[in-house]
Amino acid sequence: MWFRQSGWRKDFGARRTIGNCLLAGMLLAGAVAFFSCREQMVLRSTPQMSAEQRFMVRVLLADDANHCTVKMRGGFSLLNSDGSVLISDTIFTNRGQPMGVGVMGGEFTIGGRRFATREITILPDEPFTFVMDGNEFRGKLLLKANVDGLTFEAIDIVPLEPYLAGVVGAEMPDRWETEALKAQAVAARTYCLYNKNKFGGMRNWDVARTQASQVYLGLRGESASVWRAVNDTAGEILVCEQAGLPGAGASGEELFPAYYSSSCGGHTEDAKNVFGDSFWSLRGVDCPYCRGVARPDVFFWPMVQFDRRAVTIALQKKYPQLNGLGEIANITAVKQSDYPDFSRITMVKLTGTNGRSDFLRAEDLRLTIDPAGNRIRSVACKIAIIENKIAFLAGRGFGHGVGMCQCGAQGMAMQGKTAGEILSYYYPGSKLVKAY
Numbered sequence: 107m108w109f110r111q112s113g114w115r116k117d118f119g120a121r122r123t124i125g126n127c128l129l130a131g132m133l134l135a136g137a138v139a140f141f142s143c144r145e146q147m148v149l150r151s152t153p154q155m156s157a158e159q160r161f162m163v164r165v166l167l168a169d170d171a172n173h174c175t176v177k178m179r180g181g182f183s184l185l186n187s188d189g190s191v192l193i194s195d196t197i198f199t200n201r202g203q204p205m206g207v208g209v210m211g212g213e214f215t216i217g218g219r220r221f222a223t224r225e226i227t228i229l230p231d232e233p234f235t236f237v238m239d240g241n242e243f244r245g246k247l248l249l250k251a252n253v254d255g256l257t258f259e260a261i262d263i264v265p266l267e268p269y270l271a272g273v274v275g276a277e278m279p280d281r282w283e284t285e286a287l288k289a290q291a292v293a294a295r296t297y298c299l300y301n302k303n304k305f306g307g308m309r310n311w312d313v314a315r316t317q318a319s320q321v322y323l324g325l326r327g328e329s330a331s332v333w334r335a336v337n338d339t340a341g342e343i344l345v346c347e348q349a350g351l352p353g354a355g356a357s358g359e360e361l362f363p364a365y366y367s368s369s370c371g372g373h374t375e376d377a378k379n380v381f382g383d384s385f386w387s388l389r390g391v392d393c394p395y396c397r398g399v400a401r402p403d404v405f406f407w408p409m410v411q412f413d414r415r416a417v418t419i420a421l422q423k424k425y426p427q428l429n430g431l432g433e434i435a436n437i438t439a440v441k442q443s444d445y446p447d448f449s450r451i452t453m454v455k456l457t458g459t460n461g462r463s464d465f466l467r468a469e470d471l472r473l474t475i476d477p478a479g480n481r482i483r484s485v486a487c488k489i490a491i492i493e494n495k496i497a498f499l500a501g502r503g504f505g506h507g508v509g510m511c512q513c514g515a516q517g518m519a520m521q522g523k524t525a526g527e528i529l530s531y532y533y534p535g536s537k538l539v540k541a542y
């Protein structure tokens with residue numbers, strides 16, 4: 107999950123519109139214009155700040171940081187690792203201004219004051235938001251020194267629902283149909299809880315803020331329509347029937363990683379072909395809905411080429427076992443999913459100039475050559491060698507293709523389908539339940 111891409115890509119239509127608005131705003135009058143691109147919204151307080159621990163989400167905002175700035179709208183407290191108040195904000199003379207945060211020898215310096223502790227939490231007063239490095243988030247900020255004592259992790263501890271408000275608007279245009287936004291909220295809630303339950307116990311955080319998990323923009327992702335979608339589905343998650351599959355509980359119903367991606371290109375993909383997960387509700391389904399929603403050059407994307415030598419360097423850096431091949435001379439598809447009128451490469455064979463060969467998952471190949479996934483938009487394509495170049499052509503769709511097709515969700519909503527119908531279509535056999 108950490109390295110799995112999900113969801114929206116920054117160059118997709120509506121995101122580009124938002125980005126352009128931001129750029130224009132910055133050029134004309136600082137960052138003022140950003141929120142004018144969205145439905146106007148008055149800042150609300152952060153709900154559920156007292157939510158029980160299992161519905162709090164720990165979002166990794168920064169890893170291996172050696173400095174950041176933090177600013178609160180109003181008062182705040184600094185808490186010890188046991189949650190007791192270490193000190194109130196009254197000792198700071200620069201309240202309301204950005205305060206520098208650093209760590210040295212495992213001791214934090216905040217706003218010019220030194221604290222002999224490896225872990226400190228900044229708890230803002232109402233409306234329970236803080237600004238870190240210019241981005242505003244809800245919840246409280248945990249700062250945790252790394253073992254080296256010179257760097258730290260910054261983790262936003264935020265209740266699940268306000269977290270989702272910062273995800274839904276980042277992962278889907280907030281002007282889209284209400285039912286599509288609601289389906290997105292349920293998918294994101296399910297995905298988050300699955301990751302929290304599965305990986306949270308092994309680390310200090312549950313999800314990353316990037317597409318390595320799902321994109322979280324904090325208040326910048328929020329809008330009135332996004333909040334409506336989150337509130338209308340509050341506590342709703344998906345479970346799937348796992349009877350007979352490894353890991354199934356006594357009831358046979360399990361949380362699952364409700365993946366989603368922007369446009370499947372015509373057919374979604376079975377998770378086991380991309381990530382190796384076997385979940386009954388993550389099978390591939392026909393998708394006639396995204397074609398009319400995705401941009402034409404996203405649904406059918408143009409050929410892209412990469413220098414063979416650069417591809418070799420990137421692959422061998424990430425997968426040292428490929429060093430034995432010499433320069434990559436050829437890449438061929440050896441396994442493909444085979445749906446009617448649609449196929450996606452799932453496994454490739456890499457052959458080196460010295461004649462040796464090895465295998466790689468197609469999705470891993472794609473994201474190693476093009477980590478942002480903006481050029482090789484999917485593995486629903488063909489691969490060819492053209493002189494010194496490796497070409498990806500005849501491509502369809504955008505993203506890994508597993509789970510809900512976001513453009514397809516919008517297409518279904520435009521045809522009058524409900525969020526429940528959208529979810530049960532893209533996650534076949536899943537059931538919508540109330541987690542709280």
Ligand SMILES: [Zn+2]
Pocket residue numbers: 369370371372373374393394395396397511513514
């Ligand atoms: Zn689709």
